[in-house]
Each structure stands twice: as C-alpha cells, then as structure tokens.
Amino acid sequence: MQFTKEKMFAQSGQWKHLETFDDFDNGLSELIDLWSSTSKTATKTVKAAALAHFKEDLDAAVLNWIDNRAKSKKYASIADELAEFEEALKEVAAVAPAKAKKKA
Numbered sequence: 347m348q349f350t351k352e353k354m355f356a357q358s359g360q361w362k363h364l365e366t367f368d369d370f371d372n373g374l375s376e377l378i379d380l381w382s383s384t385s386k387t388a389t390k391t392v393k394a395a396a397l398a399h400f401k402e403d404l405d406a407a408v409l410n411w412i413d414n415r416a417k418s419k420k421y422a423s424i425a426d427e428l429a430e431f432e433e434a435l436k437e438v439a440a441v442a443p444a445k446a447k448k449k450a
Contacts, residue, residue, distance in 0.1 A: 361399040367417070370407065370424045373400060378431060397432075404428065 364373050377400050381393055404425060411417040 364403040367420050370404060374424060374427055381435065
C-alpha cells in the first residue's frame with residue numbers, strides 16, 4: 347500500500363487527532379504503511395512527526411479511558427502493538443549501519 351499524507355494529516359498540514367478506537371486501529375496500520383513507504387513525501391521528518399503525534403494521542407486516550415476497564419484494555423492492546431512496531435524500527439535501525447559498513 348502506498349502512503350498518502352492525506353490519511354494522517356489534514357490539507358492544512360495539521361495532524362488529524364485520533365479519538366476513537368477505530369481511529370487508533372486504522373491509524374496504526376497507516377503509521378506502519380507510512381514507515382514502510384518509499385514515497386518522496388514520506389520523509390524521515392514526516393514519519394517521526396506521525397509517530398510522535400500517534401503516541402501523544404494514544405497517551406491522551408489511555409488517560410481518558412483509565413476508569414473504563416473494557417475500553418482501557420482495547421487501548422492497551424494498541425499500545426502493545428505500537429511497542430512491537432517501535433521495537434522493529436529499532437532493530438531495522440541497528441541493522442542499517444551494519445549493511446552500510448559492508449558496502450563501503
């Protein structure tokens with residue numbers, strides 16, 4: 347799937363805040379697609395901003411639903427998936443310099 351900036355950012359360039367569980371569920375898929383994208387618009391800056399905004403919105407949602415056990419569990423599952431994704435990003439970042447050294 348090709349990244350489209352319109353999914354996560356409004357035409358004004360502002361982040362589209364995530365509010366519902368579906369927003370986060372779909373947003374995580376879009377975030378993964380963004381980080382996998384080779385599109386010229388998917389710059390490191392855009393990727394980092396999207397990740398930061400996603401985490402900020404998720405933190406707010408978790409706090410919002412902390413007293414509702416069922417909803418809290420749903421958002422915790424998204425947080426777990428996000429943590430797995432961030433771990434994968436770290437692994438890829440660690441492998442990239444090693445590959446660059448082999449080519450040199």
